[in-house]
Amino acid sequence: MSRTAALYYVIALPLTLVALVFLPVGRLSWPRGWFFIGFLVVVYGASALILAHVNPAIYRVRSRIQPGTERWDRILLLLMLPAMIAEIPLATLDAGRLSWSVVPLSIVILGYVLLGAGTVLTTWAQAVNRFFELGVRLQRERGQHVINSGPYAIVRHPGYVGLLMIFAGLALALASWWALIPAAWVSAILILRTSREDALLRAELDGYEHYARRTRFRLVPGLW
Numbered sequence: 001m002s003r004t005a006a007l008y009y010v011i012a013l014p015l016t017l018v019a020l021v022f023l024p025v026g027r028l029s030w031p032r033g034w035f036f037i038g039f040l041v042v043v044y045g046a047s048a049l050i051l052a053h054v055n056p057a058i059y060r061v062r063s064r065i066q067p068g069t070e071r072w073d074r075i076l077l078l079l080m081l082p083a084m085i086a087e088i089p090l091a092t093l094d095a096g097r098l099s100w101s102v103v104p105l106s107i108v109i110l111g112y113v114l115l116g117a118g119t120v121l122t123t124w125a126q127a128v129n130r131f132f133e134l135g136v137r138l139q140r141e142r143g144q145h146v147i148n149s150g151p152y153a154i155v156r157h158p159g160y161v162g163l164l165m166i167f168a169g170l171a172l173a174l175a176s177w178w179a180l181i182p183a184a185w186v187s188a189i190l191i192l193r194t195s196r197e198d199a200l201l202r203a204e205l206d207g208y209e210h211y212a213r214r215t216r217f218r219l220v221p222g223l224w
Helices: 003-025 031-054 071-098 105-128 158-173 180-204 208-214
Strands: none
Touching (some): 003 031, 003 071, 031 071, 071 158, 071 180, 105 158, 158 180, 180 208
């Protein structure tokens, strides 16, 4: 990673997170928001350090949408982006200012569990899969091949499982039922994306059809 990119990760991302959390609240004196930010900084900081050690190329390949990304996937990413940006501000506006939702502490704890577990799962998937990019494409120039180790031995798209957990966890950790609406929108598109990506890989990636027959489920063992 370049020094400029590293500074962006270390400085700009936390400042952006602070803005997303506290601007809708209208004040900085909201302890729940600071706890949420602290949790994310620790969890994602640990994830970044692990990936920098075991798969440093992930930062380059995920720095932008790469040439050759499928057109349908670019459309899906554009459809997801507004909801991804809106989820945290909507949650903090609800929980920190307008109090639309009444969420039990047990559900908030569940949200943090989902956030933590989802981050662990996505980190694990990125650690073992050097072809884990932002967009869906066949990476022929990088010699893409089937990854069947780690979480890929359990389901075919563990990174998406982790993201589904993270988006649900964000809303619940911030104690907002309303924030589940953008989370549900993103999750629905991710499920569609899983189906489209899986079909592409089965048709065009050598060995994937055999892998898919052996690892039967895309996201949820026993269901789909």
